[in-house]
Amino acid sequence: MRYLILVFIFFLTSICFSQDYYQVDSKVKNYPEFSSLTNLSIRIKNDFESNSERVRAAFTWIVSNIRYDESLDTFFAPKPNLVYLSERGRNHQIQKNTGKRIAKAFRSKKGTCIEYSMLLHKLCLTFGIDSQIIKGIAKTEIKNFKGEQLFKNHSWNVVKLNNEWAFIDATWASAYFESNSKKIVHESAEHYFLTHPSSFIKTHFPANPDWQLLSPMVDIDSFFNGPIFFPGYFANGVALASNMDGWLRLSKDNDFLIRFEKLPKKKNMQFWISETSELKKLRLKKTENNEYVFKSRLNKKLQDKKDLVLIWDNQPILAFKIQKGHEF
CATH class of the missing domain: 3.10.620 (C8orf32 fold)
Incomplete structure (x- = not known):
């Protein structure tokens, strides 16, 4: 580079x-x-x-x-x-x-x-x-x-x-x-x-x-x-944590985590899942390591290998593939 x-x-x-x-x-x-x-x-x-x-x-x-x-x-x-x-x-x-x-x-x-x-x-x-x-x-x-x-x-x-x-x-x-x-x-x-x-x-x-x-x-x-990166990801000052790949591994309770190293001041993020139209909010928590962690729980009826798309300021920024039956 x-x-x-x-x-x-x-x-x-x-x-x-x-x-x-x-x-x-x-x-x-x-x-x-x-x-x-x-x-x-x-x-x-x-x-x-x-x-x-x-x-x-x-x-x-x-x-x-x-x-x-x-x-x-x-x-x-x-x-x-x-x-x-x-x-x-x-x-x-x-x-x-x-x-x-x-x-x-x-x-x-x-x-x-x-x-x-x-x-x-x-x-x-x-x-x-x-x-x-x-x-x-x-x-x-x-x-x-x-x-x-x-x-x-x-x-x-x-x-x-x-x-x-x-x-x-x-x-x-x-x-x-x-x-x-x-x-x-x-x-x-x-x-x-x-x-x-x-x-x-x-x-x-x-x-x-x-x-x-x-x-x-x-x-x-x-x-x-790796995840799918949309142009909006690069335009919004977002930095995904280096240990994140494109697979969202759900816990037994269907929880998932997404980690970021950097986010702009406006931290209002939503997500939607392929073949659905409902937008849901992600809950933000800042860790002791200065990482931003989003945590949410999905419907247990959700099928494996669906796409989860993150929306930031009305723009898609990242897409992940859901993988069930894993611990964080």
């Missing part, structure tokens, strides 16, 4: 990651239609001078203009067969097919995660900014991994600004998969722009572990056993 020693470098990075992009967003959202991605990139370069503003402009345009394509036709579309006689020919075919996908997504204003990441990657390259497309696993459920075969289901970007890598997921910034309803929710999420690696690994696991940008790295079992 980005552990910085020099104060000056830290200061520059802090500016980059906390910058207010209101003016950039306002200008880009009023852009006219463009005939090509090249024309869009020229407009962005003319309107903005800094690399961070240009990346933000590209991100905002993609999030505002590209709609996630949920059709089965797209999902089952046949992959192009590459015919080549050399490695050079193979690379040429890949670039050609990539160009076609980018052009189609730009023209139709629709795409999946790979088109989102391709568009942002291409724009960054035209700005002279280092960028990579990362493929891996986007977490939408809590489960015991147990060595089962995994498949890459998502792609995102990493860009280098002020000599520091940061993650961008334009797909999840414009829409995300809601695990309970099993639907795509179209809602803007600021969290997925220039996300710190320590936060990003809670929801995204790269196929190449080097792109975690963390030391030590997170293993796949820890990734899947």
